[in-house]
Amino acid sequence: MNKHNRSLFLTAAILLIGTIFSVLQPQSVSAKTAEGKYLIGTDVTFAPFEYQNADGKYIGIDMDLLNAIAEDQGFEYELKPLGFSAALQALESNQIDGMIAGMSITDERKATFDFSEPYFESGVVMAVAASNDDITSYQDLAGKTVAVKTGTTGSAFAESIQKEYDFKLNTFEDSANMYEDVQAGNSDAAFEDYPVMAYALKNDRLKLKIPTEPEPGDNYGFAVNKGMNPELIEMFNNGLVNIRANGKYQEILDTYIGENSTASAANIGFLGLIKENSSELIKGLGRTLGLTLAAFVIASIVGVLLGLFSTSPNKGLNWIASLYVDLFRGIPLIVLAFFVYFSIPQLLDLRLSATIAGIITLSLNTAAYIAELVRGGILAVDKGQLEAVRSLGLPYNLSMRKIILPQAVKIMIPSFINQFVITLKDTSILSVIGIVELTQTGKIIISRTFSSGNMWLVVALMYLIVITILTKLSNYLERKLQND
Incomplete structure (x- = not known):
């Protein structure tokens, strides 16, 4: 590899490392925000x-x-x-x-x-479907499935009596989906903190009832x-x-x-649900698109560099690209999100916002797949063309830039759009670190309205519309490039 090639790839390596670490700068290491909050x-x-x-x-x-x-x-x-x-x-x-x-x-x-x-001193109650007359005591739970919400007093109580009454546990991250699971018959009962369940039952959408007396609970x-x-x-x-x-x-x-308190939501129907929550849903979709665009730009820069590394004659750069791709394609996205948001701040003593952590997570993951798209696009070009121009005395870098890459780009563009669609859908996983994107927005609305069936249909349609537009764009570009 000549001096110019080594210089080019050394520069690319520095850019790659700089791009990754630039987004890892700490937002704040103080106990409060910059405004003292x-x-x-x-x-x-x-x-x-x-x-x-x-x-x-x-x-x-x-x-x-x-x-x-x-x-x-x-x-x-x-x-x-x-x-x-x-x-x-x-x-x-x-x-x-x-x-x-x-x-x-x-x-x-x-x-x-x-x-x-x-x-606050809480209590615990058991709820079953309103039509369920078979479960009237804990003894009736033998062989049944009980739903609980992670971290609640109800969950702790259910775990404490599980062996005694021989039932299985089904764990949820939010109460609304837990209630829906009982109503759908997938779980036979749910244990919940008493004030939470009592409040929820004021909403006429929930077809649940409490067959037992409340149990003593914990203090909040x-x-x-x-x-x-x-x-x-x-x-x-x-x-x-x-x-x-x-x-x-x-x-x-x-x-x-209190005695005169009421639930915050009524049965407003499908269209009413959209009308009442349209601004929240649009904001959630906006955050989803914003996260996707920001992450995809960073991932494209890193991924293209890694793709060039993987097709370089330099074995060291091949090894770097291979290690990165294997590492970040092998780690599940949800695990990577937890590591970036929780583990990195502990290891490096810094504070990251959920949004920055989400962009880093998506960028690291997406870059690995883009690197493979770039590598595949370059290898799809007949290698005889590179050998031919090299035999005419053109240097490797110029040969790649003038002959190989223009053809590879035509091959890669539809795949890039498909990867953008995948990244868009992957943003839903970031709700686990508290980012209120479209999926998390749906969860929040469901917790207030208990309209899980209609709400998930609305969210699914919003994703479907955006992804269909992107798919049509991909198909159009693919046909146009084939005709050129």
């Missing part, structure tokens, strides 16, 4: 404690308590609706400063987190990472005392679980 994580689907109303605002017992305490104590916060499991991991990795999400205070969690004084607490932000715990405790004394605490409870 605490970052507080929460769940997204746990009514009446936290859920999103039709105006896109997060409300509920936890949200109102947090707001009242912050106002009483004079601190500011920025809310991060992540989902329960993602919020727990974000708190442990110092991505957020505190968490309030109907979180039970347990000895196991005390080993990892510091808790406030309890702000506000949490920070172990040894971190003790002043935040102190302010929460002091504020809790004050709002209990002035009556604000009881006013908040009465709003959501």
